[in-house]
Amino acid sequence: MNHPKNALLERCKRLGLAVPSFDTKSTGPAHERTFISDVLLVGEVIGAGQGPNRREAERRAAEEALAYLDRSSGESAATAPAKRKKRKGTPEPETPVPPVPTPTVPTSTSAPFEGPWPIFEGVLAACLQIANSRVDPALIGEAALLNVQQLGLQLYKNTLAELGEVVEVEEPLA
Template sequence: MNPKGDLIARLTALGLGTPTFDATAEGPPHERVFHVTVSAGGRALGQGEGRSKRDAERGAAEAALAALDAQEGDQSVQTQLAQPRGRWPIYAAVLEGALEAALELAPEDATLDDVREDAARLYRDLLADLGHGPEEA
């Protein structure tokens, strides 16, 4: 069983990109406890805790998978995850790079809409990774 790999595959299939795992540690070295939050598309999906970073990441991935399983039939929840609310800031050079990357990575039979969707996802993921989420409307 590989919850982290399963989560990555699931989020990719949903078009949400690759998840990020943010870890913190507390306690003395001999009693260290790690806390991990896993996010995708600028939204937290699950949290985990463990004596090692790996165990905490596994717990966070399992929690995220359980949350996705619970919401599996609810398309509105998946839509909310895929498209965070608010208006994303526009950085022309970053957007241009996302479009170029999406076009370069697109299969030959991809439609213009497919390329636009991939470019938008790349742009959102990059901005979310840099901490520049959507502005509240």
């Protein structure tokens, strides 16, 4: 299988879109780094990922960007046209490419919130801090608050989903 980063570059080229760029930053102490990566297409974030190293964060961000392109263009890996070799000198037929809509906040799924999710204060606080740092500084008031809430929720849900099933253990009373 193609690495998601390569698949994203190929998909953008095939759709006639600009070359996506990755903006990756590290946070945390040196012994416990966390890398956060955004996929930018013409200056707009179309995917975000987080991981223990740069490669993993960029892979997750590329996967999310591919999912975004699937949703926005209606194309999925199953319905993508098969690759075929082009003869030398034969012009490539022009196919109309639907414009990629600009997201305010990238979402990993279109399903509504299915809570209640367990609350882990430290994780939730970190997700809200990351969301606050990623929201467009030009937004103010209710729009900014809504975007921080939406992105924070998305990051929190994705983080919990990556951790797997949470089993609550009752602590014995002392």
